[in-house]
Amino acid sequence: MSKILIVDDTADNVKLIKAMIKSVATEIDVAVDGEEALNKILNNDYDIILLDIMLPKISGIDVLKKVRERDIDIPIIVMTAYGSEELAVETLREGGDDYLINKPIRTEDLLEAINKALEKRKAKNLEDEFTNEDAYSMISEFENNLREFILEALKRKYGPSWWDRGIPNFIKSICLKRQNDAIVRKREVYPPLFYTDFSHYLPIILFKNNEKEIDNWKDVFEYYFVSIGWIKGRLIELTEIRNEIVHPKKVTKRQFKKMKLYIDEINEYMDRPHD
Numbered sequence: 001m002s003k004i005l006i007v008d009d010t011a012d013n014v015k016l017i018k019a020m021i022k023s024v025a026t027e028i029d030v031a032v033d034g035e036e037a038l039n040k041i042l043n044n045d046y047d048i049i050l051l052d053i054m055l056p057k058i059s060g061i062d063v064l065k066k067v068r069e070r071d072i073d074i075p076i077i078v079m080t081a082y083g084s085e086e087l088a089v090e091t092l093r094e095g096g097d098d099y100l101i102n103k104p105i106r107t108e109d110l111l112e113a114i115n116k117a118l119e120k121r122k123a124k125n126l127e128d129e130f131t132n133e134d135a136y137s138m139i140s141e142f143e144n145n146l147r148e149f150i151l152e153a154l155k156r157k158y159g160p161s162w163w164d165r166g167i168p169n170f171i172k173s174i175c176l177k178r179q180n181d182a183i184v185r186k187r188e189v190y191p192p193l194f195y196t197d198f199s200h201y202l203p204i205i206l207f208k209n210n211e212k213e214i215d216n217w218k219d220v221f222e223y224y225f226v227s228i229g230w231i232k233g234r235l236i237e238l239t240e241i242r243n244e245i246v247h248p249k250k251v252t253k254r255q256f257k258k259m260k261l262y263i264d265e266i267n268e269y270m271d272r273p274h275d
Contacts, residue, residue: 002047002118003027007037007063008079009056017050020107024114034058041067046074048117050110053080075117079105123260135251135259139198139242142263146201149270151193154204156274157220163192165214168207171200198242202235224269234262 004025008014009032018028029044031037033056041049041063049067053060064076154166163172178195182188196204206228207216217228225231241259245251251259 002114003029003045004114005029005031005037005040005044005046005049007031007034007049007055007060008052009033009054010052013052016104017110020105020110021050021114024111032056034060034063037063038066041072041074042070047121048114049074049076051076051078053078073121075121077110077113077117130251130253130256132245132248132251135241135256136245138263139238139245139259142238142267143198143242145267145270147193147196150201150204153220153224153274154216165212166204166207166216166220167193168203171196171204174200199239202232202239205231205235223274224272225266226269231266234266238262 002025004021004027006014006017006028008017008030014030021028029040029046031040035057037049037051037055038058040046051060051063055063058066060078060080064078067074067076151162154162158165167175172192174197175192175195179189179192182190205216205221208214221231238259241251241255244255
């Protein structure tokens with residue numbers, strides 16, 4: 001739920017927009033001209049601004065410019081009944097987060113624009129304020145997803161013999177030893193693949209045994225990913241970042257952004273539908 005400022009000089013429009021956004025707004029404020037809008041933006045902490053273009057005193061475009069000139073980082077969605085492609089381009093160039101032509105605006109379009117803008121702001125805030133704990137949580141969740149993806153992909157190809165055919169021998173040995181150690185120490189015991197290291201996933205994806213006519217990349221994973229170089233580069237980079245997180249060494253903002261980008265990319269490809 002969010003604190004939202006509506007900037008519009010038409011009472012009927014304000015009433016309509018209030019009804020549309022009530023499900024996502026904890027507090028709604030209104031400004032009826034550009035000057036009032038600027039004053040309120042400068043003196044309040046809004047989560048999002050819904051800005052009309054045609055305003056008295058100061059136009060919506062000028063309000064947008066002045067807000068961005070002051071480096072005020074608030075998502076701004078521009079609305080107008082007099083839209084054009086040129087105006088849309090200018091709006092986005094001046095720092096608008098989205099552009100809606102009011103003919104009239106549909107509730108679903110407005111809510112989608114609001115949710116996208118808020119998610120974008122949330123992601124940016126995470127990148128700006130992340131901790132090693134945030135980074136570790138993100139890559140741990142990704143590791144669980146990747147492990148599950150590999151398991152299901154191998155099962156679809158090899159059936160019950162996926163462990164024997166799809167896992168390199170050196171990884172089998174490591175996993176079974178760790179599983180046995182858990183049994184000896186009377187700890188909770190998991191399936192063998194749970195005991196892999198992050199660095200093991202790439203060798204599994206690229207595993208090949210010519211004698212047994214096994215080629216995990218060609219027969220299983222090539223369908224999902226762009227190329228060997230693509231997945232290899234990303235998983236090697238993620239392995240290095242993960243190692244720095246757990247040592248622990250402070251992850252830089254650049255590393256965090258790269259980690260998030262690579263995780264999002266790989267997750268998108270893993271979600272491809274399969275036969």
